[in-house]
Amino acid sequence: MDIEVLGSTNDQLSVIFRGAQPTFVNAIRRIIMAEIPIPAIEKVYVAENTSVLYDEILAHRLGMIPMRGGETLNPPDRCSCGGKGCSFCESVLTLEVEAKEDNEMVYSGRLKAEGSVFPAKNDIPIVKLNSGQKIALVAHARLGTGKEHAKWQPVSICVIKYEPVIFVQENCDLCGICVDRCPRKILEINENEKKLVVRSIWDCSLCKVCKEVCPKSAIKISYNDRTSRLTIETTGSKSNEELLVSAFDFLIKKCESLRNSIGGAVNG
Numbered sequence: 001m002d003i004e005v006l007g008s009t010n011d012q013l014s015v016i017f018r019g020a021q022p023t024f025v026n027a028i029r030r031i032i033m034a035e036i037p038i039p040a041i042e043k044v045y046v047a048e049n050t051s052v053l054y055d056e057i058l059a060h061r062l063g064m065i066p067m068r069g070g071e072t073l074n075p076p077d078r079c080s081c082g083g084k085g086c087s088f089c090e091s092v093l094t095l096e097v098e099a100k101e102d103n104e105m106v107y108s109g110r111l112k113a114e115g116s117v118f119p120a121k122n123d124i125p126i127v128k129l130n131s132g133q134k135i136a137l138v139a140h141a142r143l144g145t146g147k148e149h150a151k152w153q154p155v156s157i158c159v160i161k162y163e164p165v166i167f168v169q170e171n172c173d174l175c176g177i178c179v180d181r182c183p184r185k186i187l188e189i190n191e192n193e194k195k196l197v198v199r200s201i202w203d204c205s206l207c208k209v210c211k212e213v214c215p216k217s218a219i220k221i222s223y224n225d226r227t228s229r230l231t232i233e234t235t236g237s238k239s240n241e242e243l244l245v246s247a248f249d250f251l252i253k254k255c256e257s258l259r260n261s262i263g264g265a266v267n268g
């Protein structure tokens with residue numbers, strides 16, 4: 001298997017896996033979405049809330065704010081408190097704000113971290129307050145995974161695309177109709193070599209417009225499922241690179257535990 005990192009753009013990371021089973025790449029994708037622990041706000045104790053939002057909606061919004069840190073926290077199911085919540089598995093944040101004027105937006109940056117967990121971004125809107133409206137609350141963040149709740153999912157995008165394959169047959173007469181009609185503009189005619197070439201194959205959306213408009217039926221479209229591109233976009237809790245490495249570590253640990261249990265069963 002050969003791996004090529006296409007690099008990061010707009011908070012996205014694309015990696016090409018060549019010669020990999022689609023199931024393997026999909027395992028990595030599903031681990032990133034569902035198995036990597038990140039912190040999120042789980043409990044909110046509201047002391048005062050005179051905003052237009054109910055306490056429950058406010059708590060829900062706080063829960064959905066991506067959080068960073070919490071590396072030293074115990075996973076709640078493996079904490080000595082038995083998952084009830086203590087200083088080893090929870091990190092406290094507070095929010096205390098009173099609007100001085102109308103239409104004052106409260107952003108995630110106003111959450112004050114008392115422990116190791118803090119908002120990944122400071123410009124996420126929580127609630128708009130009018131003059132004199134107040135919010136005072138204490139929030140407890142803990143580690144969790146995407147399979148428990150979407151708020152612990154560390155990515156907003158995590159998709160696989162097979163490599164598109166565009167095959168141009170000999171009977172192509174370079175009429176150029178496909179070049180004009182391709183919505184992604186990835187085809188061009190190479191005048192020197194007198195042939196139709198594909199500029200950037202990964203931009204192909206497999207729409208098959210080129211195949212349909214070709215008067216000679218000279219274009220064939222398919223895909224190669226042994227070469228896939230994984231694209232991930234973090235919500236900010238961890239970097240894309242950290243997520244990818246954590247996914248590989250998780251898969252290795254799962255395989256080791258499977259090997260040990262099979263070994264135990266065979267030996268036992």
Ligand SMILES: [Zn+2]
Binds near residue numbers: 074079080084085
């Ligand atoms: Zn605990």
